[in-house]
Amino acid sequence: MHFSPVCCDNPMVVHLYDLRFCCCFPPGLRQILSDVVEEVKHSINKEINGAKLLNSLLNAPRLKSLLQVSLGALTSAHDTVAQKDYDPVLPPIPDNLADDEEAMRIVCLVKNKQQLGATIKRNGITGEIFGTDDPWRTDGLEPEQVIETLARSQGTLVFKVVPITDKPVSNQTILYVLVMADYSPQQDPAIPCAEAGMDFRKGDLLEIVDQSDTLWWQAKKLPSTSACAGLIPSTNLLRRKERVLVVSALPACIKPCELHSGFFLGFGLSREFFLATRRVLRLCRRQSLSTGSSQQSCYTRCSGSCYSALNNPYEEVVRYQCNPQDKHRLVTLVGPSGIGVSELRRRLIEINPVTFQGAVPHTTRAAKSHEESDKEYHFINRELFENMYKGHFYSTSFDAVKDVLNSGRICVIEIEPHAIQSVRTHELKAYIIYVKPPTAEQMKETRKDTQIATNDYVNIPFKVSPLMFFENVMVNDRLQDSCVQLLRAVRWAQGETQWVPAN
Numbered sequence: 001m002h003f004s005p006v007c008c009d010n011p012m013v014v015h016l017y018d019l020r021f022c023c024c025f026p027p028g029l030r031q032i033l034s035d036v037v038e039e040v041k042h043s044i045n046k047e048i049n050g051a052k053l054l055n056s057l058l059n060a061p062r063l064k065s066l067l068q069v070s071l072g073a074l075t076s077a078h079d080t081v082a083q084k085d086y087d088p089v090l091p092p093i094p095d096n097l098a099d100d101e102e103a104m105r106i107v108c109l110v111k112n113k114q115q116l117g118a119t120i121k122r123n124g125i126t127g128e129i130f131g132t133d134d135p136w137r138t139d140g141l142e143p144e145q146v147i148e149t150l151a152r153s154q155g156t157l158v159f160k161v162v163p164i165t166d167k168p169v170s171n172q173t174i175l176y177v178l179v180m181a182d183y184s185p186q187q188d189p190a191i192p193c194a195e196a197g198m199d200f201r202k203g204d205l206l207e208i209v210d211q212s213d214t215l216w217w218q219a220k221k222l223p224s225t226s227a228c229a230g231l232i233p234s235t236n237l238l239r240r241k242e243r244v245l246v247v248s249a250l251p252a253c254i255k256p257c258e259l260h261s262g263f264f265l266g267f268g269l270s271r272e273f274f275l276a277t278r279r280v281l282r283l284c285r286r287q288s289l290s291t292g293s294s295q296q297s298c299y300t301r302c303s304g305s306c307y308s309a310l311n312n313p314y315e316e317v318v319r320y321q322c323n324p325q326d327k328h329r330l331v332t333l334v335g336p337s338g339i340g341v342s343e344l345r346r347r348l349i350e351i352n353p354v355t356f357q358g359a360v361p362h363t364t365r366a367a368k369s370h371e372e373s374d375k376e377y378h379f380i381n382r383e384l385f386e387n388m389y390k391g392h393f394y395s396t397s398f399d400a401v402k403d404v405l406n407s408g409r410i411c412v413i414e415i416e417p418h419a420i421q422s423v424r425t426h427e428l429k430a431y432i433i434y435v436k437p438p439t440a441e442q443m444k445e446t447r448k449d450t451q452i453a454t455n456d457y458v459n460i461p462f463k464v465s466p467l468m469f470f471e472n473v474m475v476n477d478r479l480q481d482s483c484v485q486l487l488r489a490v491r492w493a494q495g496e497t498q499w500v501p502a503n
């Protein structure tokens, strides 16, 4: 080992970066060090035992005093460094910082020719981009100019990150949305930073805290205790992604799908893609509006939900607490045919006819002798009937529902899945209950006194895709239990704070 002391002109200046390579000592210390080195050289030449040499060296009074002096010199160097101002001269820390604010940080990046990913943010009110120090200031620069400068720079980039003194005044309104699509940032090659992304599934409730970017918004999933928001695609971006995905999901209900598989390659959407998607969606919508029983299996499967999800992947919702003067929420039952939706509705009304009432349906058939018009049915002609039910709840009109709600009663109706969207309005605030069949054995057991062929019902291909619209899912097993369950759910719906469509 060869060790020689190094001198420099100004022994009190110790540069932090060079501490490992440059030691500067005062003259007295330099002398002791030279003596020690001489002693070591001398011992080595005498070819004595290594362990002995080390032991005698460590116990040598000179080395001990050297260590003491060195420690003192280091402490003094540290104090000098701590007191000295180094270039570049940074602006003073704002003195009105709250005690709990994080301290100012100096961030040093070493950049080579590779790209440096950075998000540059501009304060919407002051126009300020972000504070850096002389010689490069961003004051008055456009974000594009800052990006250009960053891209051109090489070597060490030093940022001074100063905590904000005033909390930013957000000019954004917080938006709550019900999500109609699934999203995973890990599977999205287009997201700028997958780690900052937030995944969500159909039916999740999101609080959108920032929509200033056209492509990427920031949101929190509710209920959430996290202070951190994640990146999610904006409505337009998600719509674009969903258009690609929905076409791949459609062939199940659209029989001869003429789409070319090439359309699914990437998100670069061609004109052909849009035309094909539109054609498929039009078909889907037409089928979902169709009334014929032959189309039942198709529209119960897609139930127009793919169409609405594409249109509106984030449905705005608001928190709603029923006030005594408010009209009741519309209670809506949905389920496969023959499972007992009508039976449950009938029983609910029977239990408490003062509170519950069904909306009087319309029919085109002639009134029987004992039937009073507008009591069991509204008797109307075919032309009027066809005009009324287009896109609505078939034989039940909005007016019939509103009549019941205006009377102060709770209106209970049953609808087909494709009509779900028509009742999901801010005015009706429909509370939608999905009635499911029990297991095949239970179905046989509980329906043995009825005329229905139970096997046909449990295997019904009733796939309701907009599951996120159901606020309650119940199994119609034993009738008595189902009625109690239904009653409890309806009471809950009219009392608790809930999320309802904003529009």
Ligand SMILES: Nc1ncnc2c1ncn2[C@@H]1O[C@H](COP(=O)(O)OP(=O)(O)OP(=O)(O)O)[C@@H](O)[C@H]1O
Pocket: 335, 336, 337, 338, 339, 340, 341, 342, 343, 344, 446, 447, 450, 451, 452, 476, 477, 478, 479, 480, 482
């Ligand atoms: N939980 C139950 N236990 C026993 N029988 C039941 C139960 N639920 C319904 N039923 C009986 O099953 C039969 C079919 O019920 P219901 O008419 O209500 O079916 P639905 O789902 O309304 O069918 P559709 O829409 O075709 O009219 C009826 O005879 C009804 O009394």
